[in-house]
Amino acid sequence: MSGQTKSASRTRGNRRPRRSTPRRLDNDGIIPVLARAVREIEAEAQRGRVSPSARTRFQVVALLVREERARVKEDAEATEVQKAEQLKRLDGVATILAKAAARDTTLLVLLAEDAEVSDSARALRRKMLEAAGVEVVEEEPPAAVEGEVPAVPERRVVPRSVVARQLANPFQVPDFEGAARRLEPKTHRLANWELIGPLLRSFELANGAPACLEMPDPRDRRTRDGLEMMRHQAQLVAAVKEGHRTFLLADEPGLGKTAQALLAAQAADAFPLLVVVPNVVKTNWAREAQRWVPRRKATVIHGDGHDIDGFADIVVVNYEVLDRHVGWLGDLGFRGMVVDEAHFIKNRKSQRSQHVLQLADRIRQRTVRPLLMALTGTPLINDIEDFTSIWQFLGWIDEKKPLPELMARLEETGLTPEDKPFYPAARRAVVDMGIVRRRKVDVAADIPARRIADIPVELDDEAGRSIRAAERELARRLVERYDRVMAARDEEKRVAGIDEELVRRVAEWERDETDDNASGENVFSMIRRIGTAKAPLAADYAAQLARSVGKVVVFAKHVDVMDACERLFAERGIRHSSIRGNQTPKAREAAIDSFVNDPEVAIVVCSLTAAGVGLNLQVSSNVVLAELSWTDAEQTQAIDRVHRIGQEEPVTAWRIIAAQTIDTRIAELIDSKAGLAARALDGSDEEVTASADIQVEAMVALLTDALHKRRR
Template sequence: MARRGQRQPAARRNAPRNQRRVRELDNEGIIPVLARAVREVETAVQRGSVMPSVRTKFQIVALLVREERARVKADEDSTEAQRNEQLKRLDGVATILAKTAARDTSLLQLLAEDAEVSPAGRSLKREMLRAGGVEPPPEPVAASQPDATTSAFERRVVPQSVVARQLANPFLTPDFSVAEKRQVSPRRLATWELLGPLFRSFEYGGASSCMDLPEPTAQRMHSVPGDLELMPHQAKVVAAAAAGHRTFLLADEPGLGKTAQALLAAQAADAYPLLVVVPNVVKTNWAREAGIWTPNRPSTVIHGDGHTIDGFADIVIVNYEVLDRHVGWIGDFGFRGMVVDEAHFIKNKSSQRSQHVLELSERVRSRVARPLLMALTGTPLINDIEDFRAIWQFLGWIDDKKPLADLMHALEETGLTPADPGFYGAARTSVIEMGIVRRRKVDVAADIPARRVADLPVELDDEEGRSIRAAERELARRLVSRYETALATRTSGSVVEGIDHELVRRVATWEREDTNSANDGENVFSMMRRIGQAKAGLAADYAAQLARNVGKVVFFAKHIDVMDVAEETFAKRGIRYSSIRGDQTPKARQKNIDAFVNDPDVAVVVCSLSAAGVGLNLQVASDVVLAELSWTDAEQTQAIDRVHRIGQESPVTAWRIIAAQTIDTRIAELIDSKAGLAARALDGSDEEVSSSADVQLEALVALLTDALSESV
């Protein structure tokens, strides 16, 4: 039985009936989500820990059980046996609810028909529905409000800088080649339903899911700014764009540089202005990468209502979450290229973000004959291929019912129909040559380092982020005050022009050693902990994306509360995880290690840096997320070496999450510089290997020096 709001994948339709029934009833849909949630409520009540969040979860589980029961009973597409099985499982959840309410009778009032559902409850209900694969219905609009469509339009904005650009250039350059688009009149395939066979052609497998790419020229390999250099597999995609190819489903595994490939492909195709739609967690990184790879093309990031964007930028970066506010002006902006990162986010065509992305793609294609359209995703193509229906539509390969002109022409050229044995292989090749590019780390191992650390800057643009930056400014002011006091009371009589760097270092040393400084404000230690807490959700969200793309991921954090946030995030995403903490018994620790290493369904292991930084072999993964910075490169290296060790067959990437515009960035730079000193010391030089105290001191020195420089 297909879940609500989703089309049943072709592979699932062809599966044996019993196998399909077991998988769908036991592992998919809303019922497993309810079962997990009700157990969490039961455990909390048994412990006597009935927090408001537990009461909310109890109420929402009860509501969803009631709704799901009504839906199952009314489902005429299911057999009676299937309905009975699902009703039996719902009864099990209801029984646990009843036993839990008997233990704490205050919960009974939440079961009343007129019980009010809080905003937090409505939000939790939507999260649980999405976790069960169901797109939540739109929230009802109060009678005093306009209808939902009107409300959506009222939320739309036009930033002032965009208005300025439109006034400066009110007429977009016409593209007369739009009228010359190839029109294909289907011949032998005119009466065939083709989308189903196209999707099924990928389920039959094949030698490769990568189009033929041209070999890059030596000039192309080195046509990047500064001392940067493209890796061969990256240069091939850029060469294809330079040769005229304009649509790409770039499905390389994470760590192979898809961002750089997209930016340089846009440059090769002169696809400016370029629109980039990304998840919130990576939009700051996209801006940074644009500055590195295409420094002559200014980029801008849309935050909120877009008050700070540069309307004259060549690259406009927007995250899915605010796209609804900007879709109006973006559609009229005149973009000649569009990149969608983590493109599997749009697989549900009924979701608002998918509809906005598809609308923008259609508007770009209606204005420009051959725009550059790139969908980036690390998700393997062989899994649930019909999920890529929306991506193919974004790229202009298909519409809701049929292949569009270019793909139809390629299918006609095969001379085959779905009734011919060779059709599926030929059709698969035709789709791949439209622009599917899929490389794994092991395929291009010679191109990339065996181990690398990739920084992922994230923007802390919420209230906590603003509070952290304010605390950092306060710490800087306190340091300046101590410096000025020391300068005024100095008895040596010596005078130093400009900043007295020796005194700066002494003031920083006093601050580091002054254990009472926290009484008057934040110190560098508490600030780093707050930063770790603030970016915990973003780090976990990125780890969840990696887990869905490449499989197993190792997640490292310093503090327990950061680990707690990560585990809550994975649970909400329906991602199974295990945990390695310092308070575990040896037996529990080994059980969790074995679960991660041996159970293919356990996708993430959440590790404490102090408890799991040494003595573990986790090489079943090749991706590490460092949610918090270590104070030493050695601690960071020890964590990465849990994965990068003898026997590892894939290149290892450690994703270091950095809070932009905070002291986090400075500390990352210091750790890297100290790592260079340590490497030289190990090679036999006279340099001393730095300690964590060195990094803490240097961070304070840098903070005070920057503050004094700004005041000059």
């Protein structure tokens, strides 16, 4: 279940329609009620700051829009036309909400998945549902016990392979090393001081001073397996080798935080290692583990985890399914834990934050000085209160006070919060606990001026299953054609094994017939479907980047992919502009100007064909390629809208690739053809590799794989 759906479900209750007769789409149901309410909110936003009562209406309308969207999609009785009409009207309501939030940005906090829903909001929600003809039966929550986190109904699972591991290792070796460190230190001057507030204030008074742990110069920048680290990566690994074990790693995106975390675990021998990540990057973690620590097996938990390797050294789980697995994860005996995009746990009261903190406590109970790392690209100086939960995860503080190691550092200053010098000294004490922050511009000499970073994503929903079925169908059709030609040949003309020349000819025939007749499933329709399925994941990743590093450029080939990205940005209240092929020159210039000059416009969504040339977008240094192009030249032209004269930072293009689909093969083909073109061009601007080559090669690979599988 996604975070947004969880927010909605907190207030949902049991909804029963009062009557079974079908409602007319125009005047009945919840949508007209939402439309009236959102117009009132819009009017207040236009007049100035939104009143408290309008803020409540804003939150309730947002929750009901999400609820109704889910209900419409699941409605088995409605036709596809009716569903499309209702979803279109809901999009209209969501757009007005986004416009109101753009005028009063304080409304955005009400859209967060962990935003509190007040009693007045629940009452208003009930009133609006009743006005729409829906009866609500609210379930009474259990009485809360003071000081106790409210119980959340959870569906806990234990995968079979985990049971096998537990049976194979019934006892854990006790770890007595450094047990004295668990004892509370004797404090004197600061024992009765409230210190969390002053610690936060010490960062507010920093006046731009860097927040970065001093780390040793690395003696060796090579990993155990012969890969070369960049200097800033090797510094952190060197700090781990010298004994440092807790890090808030806040490097900007593009500086290799994933690699640093994995290599730190290797240096600390912190295996088994638990990695908690957003859904969009969990496959990438497994891939990076294979690259940087190939001697350690990684496994990724999907859903109930039926297919995981319970004996793996690295276990990757996403926030959305953590509640199902928190029980056995706490008992597995991890010696290290990494939390990626750690700002996701900023609210200590949220369910996922409680699970993360619970797991960290279990690891500390079983292992003295485990490796604990919180990764986030969000600058530390923004909303410093949000980072107290991260400090708690790292074991620096609890909910009320600094814990022994940090308290000892504060005692060593000889100061109290009444002394002005206490604040820079306290800030330094926290930073020395393990805050590491580097920007791309700070380490520009270490990283390429332009690079492409692939982000593999799992399409594990119905759309993903449909795409894989379509690939199998296309492969079957290619195999049938190949077999027909082979069967028609004379015996002496048949080749032993796979006839590579015939494979290529079959692929070319398929490509030519597709050009003449676009009906039926083909490589083009599959790529389009893959792009549509990837769109929410690409948009989610772009939103995370925008939060971390500022302006982001998103490129897509198809209009429906651009639309899907823009809908997600609107739902999250992220201001964005759009550059498309059907725009007038005036509209295009306005879109470019708003992205370049308006600090509130965080993202521009661009057509890969319409915006691939003639634009100057170097105000950003991060590009998200939501869809693959058919040539490296088209991809390069898009990246060059950002990587051009005037760009002061290294540029990173984040290429979203659907794992376990033909998307992966096409990415490999584009990269291989790019190398060939670079060697062949010799200074010429002529494109060596045509898009048709990639299309044929993709089908060659599909057919060859199918023939090999049949021979096994």
